[in-house]
Amino acid sequence: MTRSGKPSAKRVLIMDAAVKAFAQNGYHQTRIADVAREAGVAAGTIYLYFSSKDDLLISIFQEKVQGFITDFRNRLSREENAEVKLKKLVHLHLFQMQQHPDLAAVFQLELRQSRHFMSAYPKVDLKSYFGLIGEIIEHGQEQGLLRKDLYLSAVKKALFGAIDETVTSWLLSGRTYDLTHMAGPLADLFIRGLREDSLRTKMEDMSGV
Numbered sequence: 001m002t003r004s005g006k007p008s009a010k011r012v013l014i015m016d017a018a019v020k021a022f023a024q025n026g027y028h029q030t031r032i033a034d035v036a037r038e039a040g041v042a043a044g045t046i047y048l049y050f051s052s053k054d055d056l057l058i059s060i061f062q063e064k065v066q067g068f069i070t071d072f073r074n075r076l077s078r079e080e081n082a083e084v085k086l087k088k089l090v091h092l093h094l095f096q097m098q099q100h101p102d103l104a105a106v107f108q109l110e111l112r113q114s115r116h117f118m119s120a121y122p123k124v125d126l127k128s129y130f131g132l133i134g135e136i137i138e139h140g141q142e143q144g145l146l147r148k149d150l151y152l153s154a155v156k157k158a159l160f161g162a163i164d165e166t167v168t169s170w171l172l173s174g175r176t177y178d179l180t181h182m183a184g185p186l187a188d189l190f191i192r193g194l195r196e197d198s199l200r201t202k203m204e205d206m207s208g209v
Contacts, residue, residue: 008049010041010045010049011049013039013040013041014035014039014041014045014046014049014050014056015056015059015060015063015064016039017035017036017038017039017040018030018035018038018039018056018057018060019060019102019103019106020038020102021034021035021038022057022102022105022106022110023101023102023103023105023106023110024102026110027053027057027106027110027111030053031053032046032047032053035053035056057106057110057111060103060106061106061107061111064103064107065126065128065129066128068092068093068096069128069129069132071092072089072092072093072132073132075088075092076088076089076092076132076136081143081145082136082137082139082140082143082145082146083140083145083146083191085136085139086136086137086140086187086190086191087183087184087187087188087191089132089133089136090159090163090183090186090187091180091183091184091187093163093167094163094166094167094179094180094182094183095179095180095183097167097170097179098170098175098178098179098180101171101175104167104170104171105171107167108164108167108168108171109168109171126160129160130156130157130160133155133156133159133160134152134156137150137152137155137156137194138152140194144196145195145196146194146195146196147194147195147196150194155190155194158190159190162186162189162190163186166179166182166186167179170182
């Protein structure tokens with residue numbers, strides 16, 4: 001890390017090279033030497049920043065996810081309506097994965113093959129992401145848009161799980177369709193179930209459902 005708290009340029013270079021190597025060759029088939037070659041550095045240089053290949057993989061997940069969350073928060077801060085925020089969050093997540101398919105492959109496929117990652121997964125900090133979802137839902141409750149009888153923890157996990165599975169299905173299909181086209185229907189599925197009964201009835205009457 002630099003004095004500003006940001007990752008050093010060399011660390012970012014190594015992580016980006018690892019993402020490409022893991023996505024193209026598979027996590028288990030990729031050696032540290034392969035990452036070093038992709039990054040254009042000596043293999044020993046990688047160990048100055050990461051203790052092992054597993055540490056490199058987990059660091060990619062943690063730091064890239066935190067970068068996305070910071071960006072999402074900045075973009076969502078421009079919106080007032082909780083339903084709009086929720087739709088935008090789903091769209092932003094899918095858009096980022098579509099824009100970075102190698103990173104999506106590492107997140108959705110390669111991470112699951114690491115025994116060390118799976119054992120560390122409960123400790124990996126997804127609290128910020130779940131916290132963001134929770135804030136949006138609570139804001140919607142305050143606005144009178146969303147039900148107040150929701151089991152918030154379950155809703156956060158269900159929404160994240162649905163987005164996660166949507167990206168995985170897209171990858172396994174060979175990326176044969178526009179992933180962001182799934183954002184609207186996916187967000188609407190949750191929003192319809194989260195709405196206050198009176199508002200849901202009103203919206204259904206307006207749509208003729």
